[in-house]
Amino acid sequence: MIKFVNVSKVYPNGAVALENVNLDIEKGEFVTIVGPSGAGKTTLNKLILAEEEPTEGTVLFENEDIDAFNNAETTRLRRRIGTIFQEFRLLPNKTAYENIAFAMEAAGKSDEEIVSDVPHVLQLVDLQDRMFHFPGQLSGGEKQRLAIARAIINQPEVLLADEPTGNLDSRNTDEVIEILKKINDLGTTVVLTTHDPQLIKAVGQRIISMERGRIVGDEEKARTRI
């Protein structure tokens, strides 16, 4: 479904974020990408979301080169991907309800669908009492759950979760992981990036290790080889 072919990314200041990365993520997989800060995990997500362009190589989404997409195609790609950002990236001037409604409006959903689905998804992430609160009035865990609700509302084919538990305590971390597992069970491909070893144990599926912009381990592949 998502394929990286000899992908390198060098930022204008000369920093090498990715170096000759080859990666293949199948539909319905739960992939955990691990590595220390600066390993290139976030850049990997940005390339999938067409937020950055590769310096070399090709990123394919269902065999189509993301880099060759025009504006409209990029917008369509993003509607198929739900994203949970490390720093939440919620719309500060919109309430919890409006943040989720905006993602639905952007995807062209009707008013009836919005009115029926938004309270439902907020209930799913236990934010039904915070519906009309602004992000600034929510705790870290609540913001993260709101970001998850926004990412899953349009039932995306792929869910990118960049350090989704980075700012959370252990109870909230467990909740987030449970939600991600449930989403994966429903058929959504999940790409989770983290530097937290505890989380790797909790997830325990295909684990890709990265260091200094390179893939240094792919557990499933290792199992296959054995």
Place this chain on the structure above:
Amino acid sequence: MFWIRLKRVIKSGWINFRRNSVVSYAAILVTTITLTVVTGIFLFQAILNATIANVQSKVDIAVYFTADAPEDQILSLSSDLEKLPEVANVQYISADQQVLAFRDRHSNDYLTLQALDELGDNPFGGLLQVTAKDSSQYDAIAQVLQGDTDIARSNSQIIERINYSQNKTIIDKLNSLIFSARRVGLISTLILAIVSIIIMHTTIRLSIYMAREEIGIMRLVGASGSYVRAPFLVQGMLYGAFAWLLTNLLFFPLTYFAGQRLTDLLGINLYSYYISHLFSVSGLVLIIGLLLGMISSLLAVRRYLNV
């Protein structure tokens, strides 16, 4: 779907406008200053035109007639002149009116009045004061009276003198003054308008710069460029509309005061002018406000949409 999107865009623009109240106040204030300058320029042009018309009305060609010139011939010449396309007005002052005016002017000059009395007969002839529609047309009128024309030939016996040559210097000077005043008015108008537009554009850009992060997030959650851009255009138009309202609230009392107190000084009743031109001046200012707000927003958002 178009109407649903339009409704959502307008609602979103209005909500952003309300929630970012500090930024909205600043943008409205700066836009109000721009529209005040634009309205001020309209009124300044009206004052300038009234002043020019006022000065122009004080310049004329005076045709002096001999003391024995028959009045019916003078009046016939007057009606001939009135038919000329360049002529705005012809005023006849009879010999009797002339002597009365002379006595009035020299009422404190005993010696002059005594000399006049000693003459016995009225030494003055009749006088025609000819006003042109435009000060540049005096030359053409003088040509009709002095040149090789039927009017000049048939009246040369009764015309004593025409004071155009004496007035010519003043008229030429006035023409060049009017030209300079209009040019200075136009240049200062342009400079003021450009400066105001730049300040307004910068303020709106600044307000959108503050929302650049938000614009990026909207794009990343799958919103199209036009769907992100449109509420900002609505916001820009709202700045323009509210600023237009404030500008009108400012100019009603200002022009009312000017109309009450400064009409003699300015040569025009600004309040009457403002009210009678409300639709054209205020309507144009509203369109300028909406367009400026929209264009500034459009240019500012464009920078941050490339995510």
